[in-house]
Amino acid sequence: MERVGGSAEESGDVAETEGSGAGASGTEGDIPGNWILQHHKYRELMALDVGDTAQVYAAFLVYLDLLEERRWQEVTSRGSAELQLVYLEGRESESQPRQLIVPLPGQRSLSHQGVRSLLSQPGSDGAPSPSLLLAAVAPDSTLAYYRFSRGFVVPEPPDSIQALECGRERRKRRRL
Amino acid sequence: MELETEADGKLEAEVQTETIMEMEREVKTQTEGESVERDPESDTRTGEVKRERETEPVRVCVSGSTPLLWRSADLRLVRERMGIVGTLVGSLARQPRQNCRLGRPLQLQLEEARLLKDTGRAVLVKGAESECDDDRVNVEVEESYTKHLQHSYEEQGRLALEEKKRVLERVMTERFRDDALTDQPIRERLSSLKSSFSFPRSAMMVQLCTARARLGYAPVERDWLAADWTLPRDNKQEVRYRVYQDLRQQGYYITSAGKFGGDYLIYPGDPLRFHAHFIAVCVPIKSESPISDFLCLARLGANVKKTILLCSPSETESEGVIYTSIQWSGMV
Numbered sequence: 001m002e003r004v005g006g007s008a009e010e011s012g013d014v015a016e017t018e019g020s021g022a023g024a025s026g027t028e029g030d031i032p033g034n035w036i037l038q039h040h041k042y043r044e045l046m047a048l049d050v051g052d053t054a055q056v057y058a059a060f061l062v063y064l065d066l067l068e069e070r071r072w073q074e075v076t077s078r079g080s081a082e083l084q085l086v087y088l089e090g091r092e093s094e095s096q097p098r099q100l101i102v103p104l105p106g107q108r109s110l111s112h113q114g115v116r117s118l119l120s121q122p123g124s125d126g127a128p129s130p131s132l133l134l135a136a137v138a139p140d141s142t143l144a145y146y147r148f149s150r151g152f153v154v155p156e157p158p159d160s161i162q163a164l165e166c167g168r169e170r171r172k173r174r175r176l
Numbered sequence: 177m178e179l180e181t182e183a184d185g186k187l188e189a190e191v192q193t194e195t196i197m198e199m200e201r202e203v204k205t206q207t208e209g210e211s212v213e214r215d216p217e218s219d220t221r222t223g224e225v226k227r228e229r230e231t232e233p234v235r236v237c238v239s240g241s242t243p244l245l246w247r248s249a250d251l252r253l254v255r256e257r258m259g260i261v262g263t264l265v266g267s268l269a270r271q272p273r274q275n276c277r278l279g280r281p282l283q284l285q286l287e288e289a290r291l292l293k294d295t296g297r298a299v300l301v302k303g304a305e306s307e308c309d310d311d312r313v314n315v316e317v318e319e320s321y322t323k324h325l326q327h328s329y330e331e332q333g334r335l336a337l338e339e340k341k342r343v344l345e346r347v348m349t350e351r352f353r354d355d356a357l358t359d360q361p362i363r364e365r366l367s368s369l370k371s372s373f374s375f376p377r378s379a380m381m382v383q384l385c386t387a388r389a390r391l392g393y394a395p396v397e398r399d400w401l402a403a404d405w406t407l408p409r410d411n412k413q414e415v416r417y418r419v420y421q422d423l424r425q426q427g428y429y430i431t432s433a434g435k436f437g438g439d440y441l442i443y444p445g446d447p448l449r450f451h452a453h454f455i456a457v458c459v460p461i462k463s464e465s466p467i468s469d470f471l472c473l474a475r476l477g478a479n480v481k482k483t484i485l486l487c488s489p490s491e492t493e494s495e496g497v498i499y500t501s502i503q504w505s506g507m508v
Contacts, residue, residue: 070507106471109464112488115500133505136467145505146474153501154453155483 036060041077048079051086054105058137059086062103065135065143066090074098080121089124098124100132106139115148234298236289237281243289243300244281246386251282258297259424260288261431261447269382280386285432286413287420325382333375341369411460418489419458422497430456437476442485454485454501461488461498470502478504 036042042060051059059077066072066088075090088101102118104110123129131149138144157165234250236243245251245262254260262282271277284292292298348362416439423430429443431452438455441447455477459465477484484502 104467106467109466110470111462111464112459112486112498112500113461114464115486116498119500134467134470136471144471145507146470147501147503147505149501149503151499151501152454152485153483153503155477155481155503158451158481 045077045086048077048086050079050081050084052084055085055103058103058105058135059088061137061141062101062135062143063088066101076124083117083121087121100129101135101145102132103135103137106136106144119148119150233296234292236284236292236298236300238289238300238302243284243286245284246281248280248386251280254292254297255446258292258295259427259429259446260284260292261429262288263432269384270378270380280384285420287417290417291421291424328382329375329377329380332380336375336379337370337373340373341366344369412458415460415489416458419456419487419497422489423456423487436480436482438473438484439487441482452482455480455482456485456487458487461491474502474504477502478506 032038036057039060041063042056045056045059045063046053048056063075063077066075070092072090072092073094075088077086077088079086085102085104088103089098090101091098100121100123118134119130119132120128121132130151131147131153133145133147136144136146234245234253235247236245238244244265245254251262254262262284264278264280265283266279266281268277268279289298289300293300344362344366348366351362420430420440423440423442429445429447429450430440431443431447433439433441433455436455439458440456441452442454442456443450443452455473457473473484486500486502488498490496490498
């Protein structure tokens with residue numbers, strides 16, 4: 001079994017494999033320490049030849065999270081030569097529409113113009129989507145998702161108002 | 177003079193009472209100055225005076241670099257007509273040692289003052305500065321003010337006592353008339369009134385003068401007193417102002433968002449009636465920030481149930497201001 005350190009030197013800066021849980025001490029038999037590098041999806045993303053290694057690695061982690069952890073459906077990947085990054089598209093469940101997910105390493109900087117150009121990417125239906133999910137990947141592989149939307153998105157009402165409305169509904173039902 | 181209880185320290189009550197008092201005083205001054213008899217025709221004249229005042233520019237006193245509004249009629253006007261909210265920063269005369277409820281002056285944000293000036297709805301006038309730092313003079317001023325307050329307190333106490341006596345006498349005559357019950361307890365109260373009556377200091381009315389009649393209201397004088405806008409206009413200020421202008425044009429009410437770490441709080445209507453929907457963060461369109469900054473903002477917004485609004489004036493005039501909402505996605 002190859003050591004993680006050794007393989008990291010070969011593949012440049014992809015050294016943060018500690019989050020993957022498959023360290024050098026794994027005794028799972030055939031699974032090598034650098035299984036990520038050999039994963040077919042990872043190779044597919046690298047083959048798109050857009051984005052630097054850190055961004056592709058971030059995309060791979062988000063891909064795994066969406067599929068394995070959150071059980072999203074129809075998760076596909078696309079490359080954007082214009083923006084030089086790999087992004088994903090998927091559906092949270094059968095009833096939900098398809099969404100755009102942009103994985104980025106957490107140390108990156110972004111401008112408002114950059115956010116807008118991400119939003120202007122066409123989805124699978126050809127039209128740019130009104131919102132996207134930005135997945136920030138920290139160096140320790142922690143993922144944080146937040147939604148960017150065009151224009152004004154009104155938030156949910158505060159708890160006090162929600163409680164009031166729930167109370168009203170309950171009282172109405174009791175009366176009936 | 178009607179006595180108020182101090183429990184009613186709400187903004188509306190204070191503004192209303194003082195608005196009425198000031199408007200009455202100003203109309204009186206105007207009519208005295210022009211020797212117009214009080215007759216049925218003068219009501220139309222009062223109406224005309226009121227309408228003229230509403231179209232007249234408002235005086236914004238710039239104290240140092242802080243724009244302030246003093247007259248309650250002006251506060252009402254800018255809020256109702258222009259949707260400019262500002263912040264009350266003055267102590268209340270009868271409740272000085274708290275900052276839960278504050279009174280006039282109204283402090284305006286630089287953007288609010290600039291918008292008022294640019295639309296011709298206000299003139300900026302240099303505020304009066306303290307004339308001398310000599311402690312002796314200040315002590316004299318303080319003593320004369322305290323004496324004046326004491327005199328006012330005694331007079332109000334006397335008037336309150338008379339009012340109470342009148343009330344008791346009226347009650348006594350009514351009861352005596354209605355049923356032949358003895359009015360002995362009331363008589364006793366009336367006779368001991370003078371000795372038992374106490375007028376609490378907290379119930380005293382204190383008048384704060386916030387305008388001087390007949391000085392600086394003529395257009396010529398006002399224009400002469402008007403100051404040039406001397407505040408620095410850097411890039412950040414310009415970005416903020418353009419965003420402010422655009423949001424105001426769309427009908428949103430805007431206050432400062434110091435407590436929330438953003439630039440503005442955006443309300444769909446008057447802040448007295450609605451919760452804020454957005455925290456606006458004004459950034460130049462091309463300036464880059466680390467993604468962790470967006471993370472901070474998104475988390476903050478989620479905690480306080482408001483959407484973070486990234487606002488950037490576009491570089492092309494036609495596009496106006498570009499808005500992007502950031503929300504915490506809730507995927508844990």
